[in-house]
Amino acid sequence: MEKQCVLVTGGAGYIGSHTAVELIAAGYDVVIADDLSNSDLRAVEGVRRITGVEVPFEQVDCCDREALGRLFRQYRFDSVIHFAASKAVGESVHEPLKYYRNNLTSFLNVVELMRATGRPNIVFSSSCTVYGEADAQPVTERTPRKPATSPYGNTKQMCEDVLRDAVAAYEGLRGIALRYFNPIGAHPSALIGEQPQGMPQNLVPYVTQTAAGIRECLSIFGDDYPTPDGSNIRDYIDVTDLARAHVAAIRRMCGGARRADYEVFNIGTGRGVSVLELVRRFEQVNGVKVNHRIVGRREGDIVAIWADPTLANEVLGWRAERTLDQTLASAWAWQKHLCGME
Ligand code: UFG
Numbered sequence: 001m002e003k004q005c006v007l008v009t010g011g012a013g014y015i016g017s018h019t020a021v022e023l024i025a026a027g028y029d030v031v032i033a034d035d036l037s038n039s040d041l042r043a044v045e046g047v048r049r050i051t052g053v054e055v056p057f058e059q060v061d062c063c064d065r066e067a068l069g070r071l072f073r074q075y076r077f078d079s080v081i082h083f084a085a086s087k088a089v090g091e092s093v094h095e096p097l098k099y100y101r102n103n104l105t106s107f108l109n110v111v112e113l114m115r116a117t118g119r120p121n122i123v124f125s126s127s128c129t130v131y132g133e134a135d136a137q138p139v140t141e142r143t144p145r146k147p148a149t150s151p152y153g154n155t156k157q158m159c160e161d162v163l164r165d166a167v168a169a170y171e172g173l174r175g176i177a178l179r180y181f182n183p184i185g186a187h188p189s190a191l192i193g194e195q196p197q198g199m200p201q202n203l204v205p206y207v208t209q210t211a212a213g214i215r216e217c218l219s220i221f222g223d224d225y226p227t228p229d230g231s232n233i234r235d236y237i238d239v240t241d242l243a244r245a246h247v248a249a250i251r252r253m254c255g256g257a258r259r260a261d262y263e264v265f266n267i268g269t270g271r272g273v274s275v276l277e278l279v280r281r282f283e284q285v286n287g288v289k290v291n292h293r294i295v296g297r298r299e300g301d302i303v304a305i306w307a308d309p310t311l312a313n314e315v316l317g318w319r320a321e322r323t324l325d326q327t328l329a330s331a332w333a334w335q336k337h338l339c340g341m342e
Helices: 014-025 041-051 065-074 089-094 096-117 151-169 203-211 239-254 275-286 310-316 324-339
Strands: 005-009 029-034 057-059 079-082 121-127 174-180 182-184 218-221 236-238 262-267 292-295
Touching: 005 014, 014 029, 014 041, 014 239, 029 041, 029 065, 065 096, 079 096, 079 239, 089 096, 089 151, 096 121, 096 151, 121 151, 121 239, 151 174, 151 262, 174 239, 182 203, 182 239, 182 324, 203 218, 203 275, 203 324, 218 275, 236 239, 236 324, 239 262, 239 310, 262 310, 275 324
Parallel strands: 005 029, 005 079, 029 057, 079 121, 121 174, 174 262, 182 236, 218 292
Antiparallel strands: none
C-alpha cells in the first residue's frame, strides 16, 4: 500500500518537530512547511538525524496564499496538521491584529486549499485556553468554553468554530481539534526541544534556563491562590506524548470507519501539578538548584486547570505515558545540549 503523506505546517517549531518524528516512526511520509519566523532549521535537521529520513522542508508562510497553493500542487498529501501560528499569550494582548491576521489567515488558507484540492483530513492545534476559568475541574470536552482571556485564545476558539462549520458544510472534509494542556520536555535524544527566542514566557524553559545560570532567578507568579500550596495548577504533558496524539488523530481520520466529521479531544495527563511542585520535582530529579522567589500574580493566569483525557484514551486509543520525572529530565538534558554543557 502506498504510504500516506502528511503536511506539517509549523513543523520546524517545538510541537511540530516532535510530531514529524512520531509520524515518520509510525510509517507516514512527512512534508514540513514553516516560515521560520519563530523557529529554526536546526529543528528540521534534528528531525532528520533522529529519523534518518531526509524529510522535505519548504520555507512557506501559510498567510501567503500563492506560495501555499504552490506547495499544495507540488506535494501529494491527504492530511494536514496545522501548527503554524503565533503563540505568545502576552504578546497577543499588545498586538492583537498580528494574532488575528496570522492565526486566522493561515488557517483559512489551509482549509480553503484543502477543499479546493480535495485533501480530506486536518488536525488543528487547539489549546486548553479555550476553556478559560472553568467552573469545575478536570475539564471534559463537554465543559462549556468561556470567553477567551486573550486574543491568542480567541484565535483558537475562532479556528475551532471555522473548522466545525467547514466540515459540516463540505462533503469529504474531516477535522480533529486537539486541545493541548501544557506541553513540556524534549525528545529523549536531546536533538530537538523548545527554543524560545529571547526571554522565555513559559514556566519550564524559564526553569531550565535558571538552572543553567542563564537567568538569575525564576519568578513564581503568586502563592496566594486557592490551591493546596497557593500556586497555580496545570496539566503538564510530555511533548512526545502530545506528538503521538497527533499520529492517533491522523490514524483515526485515515481509517475507514464511520464517525463524526468534526471531533475535539483533550490532550493532557489528567493530573494537576502546582508550579511549586513542578519546580521542586525538577530540582530533585536533576539534582540542580533553581533559584526562585515568589512575586505577584501574573495578569490573566487562571487558578487551576487539568484535563479529563478519557475521550482521547477511549476513542483515539491514546494516553500519556511518560512520567513527570522523565519529562523534567528530558527538559534538562535538552537545556544542557543547548548550552553545550554536556
Ligand atoms: N509561571 C511562573 N513563572 C514563570 C512562568 C510561568 O510562575 O516565569 C507559572 C504561571 O503563572 C502558570 C504556570 O507557570 O501558573 C504555567 O505558565 P505557562 O506560561 O508555562 O503556561 P500557561 O498555563 O500560562 O499557558 C499558556 C497558554 C496556553 C499555551 C501555553 C503554552 O494559556 O494556551 O501557555 O504556550 F498553550
